[in-house]
Amino acid sequence: MKEGVTVRARRMRAGLKGWGGVGAMAVVCALALAFVLLLPWARSQGDGSTGTGGRGVAEGTPAADATCKNPEKQTLSPSAADGPTIAAIKARQGEKRKLIVGVDQNSYRWGYRNPNTTGAALEGFDIDLVHRIAQDILGDPKAVQFKAIPTNQRIPAIQEGRVDMVVRTMTITCDRVKDVAFSAPYFRTGQQVLAPKSSTIKGYDDTLAKKKVCTAAGSTANTQLTQDRKAGKLPADTDISVTVPNQLDCLVRLQLGEVDAVVTDGALAASQAAQDPTVELKGAPFTAEYYGVAMKKDADDLVRRVNQILVQYRANGWQASYDKWLSATLGEDAATSRPPAPQYLRTS
Known part of the structure; x- marks a missing residue:
């Protein structure tokens, strides 16, 4: 023994x-x-x-429900306009005026606590995106309350209002779009x-x-x-x-x-x-399959806003974050990890 x-x-x-x-x-x-x-x-x-061995993603079949096609396209068109969800976030006062985001803290280079930094800072590819969203909505990239969420608690955390969104290597699937709203894809795997x-x-x-x-x-x-x-x-x-x-x-x-x-x-x-x-x-x-930012089903203004942010982020920010966090494991060529040009097929 x-x-x-x-x-x-x-x-x-x-x-x-x-x-x-x-x-x-x-x-x-x-x-x-x-x-x-x-x-x-x-x-x-x-x-x-x-x-x-992680370089590139081979052509494969979409995960999960075989009767469903292209769940990654079932999202709303971009908009920079505020709505009730964003207004509620901005109305938070003092220390509570933060974007509440469900993340991972154990996925190396995605969302993890770096033991070699002061206070074991939370960092990674997903974390960079969270900071960008907070900067756009609240004017401060650090205006974030991170909540570490297990894989099987991502959807309940959104539905129960414990978080405003989840940015946690979350694949967009047909089953999930029935329960939560997704942004356009921000990564392909x-x-x-x-x-x-x-x-x-x-x-x-x-x-x-x-x-x-x-x-x-x-x-x-x-x-x-x-x-x-x-x-x-x-x-x-x-x-x-x-x-x-x-x-x-x-x-x-x-x-x-x-x-x-x-x-x-x-x-x-x-x-x-x-x-x-x-x-x-x-x-x-x-x-x-594709990763997306997950939000409440009826948070239309937030979904549109995140999609607007992603339009800008894909053009200026995505590549720099990939180079910093993922090129060492997935290869310098990010072509196979880039999501396709977004399509916004959801109308309501």
């Missing part, structure tokens, strides 16, 4: 070398402990939740397999037979695997029972040898591979 624990500890230390050494290991351990202690509170209040370099797994194929795969609860990866196994596109004996609140928990499970592979967005998986040199992406992405 002692020997097994030692082996796990060595593997964990090896996996954390890419994330800042001893200091980062302490941070991850602290986060893991906090997760265990605070999970019951998190489910009611919301708490926190990516190397090589696809589902991909992450596994140890020594693994016999080759990708999203028959090599996953008899393997245990981890996904985040409420994620498009979890939905895709469930649908594909029922349809016979995934081996029937692939174990997909392991789900966690946050994607980083899957990487920890993989490092501890509790699962054989992780399936998540390729953009996140590439960043996780950058954290742990013992794992790598296996095979090409097998879906094509």
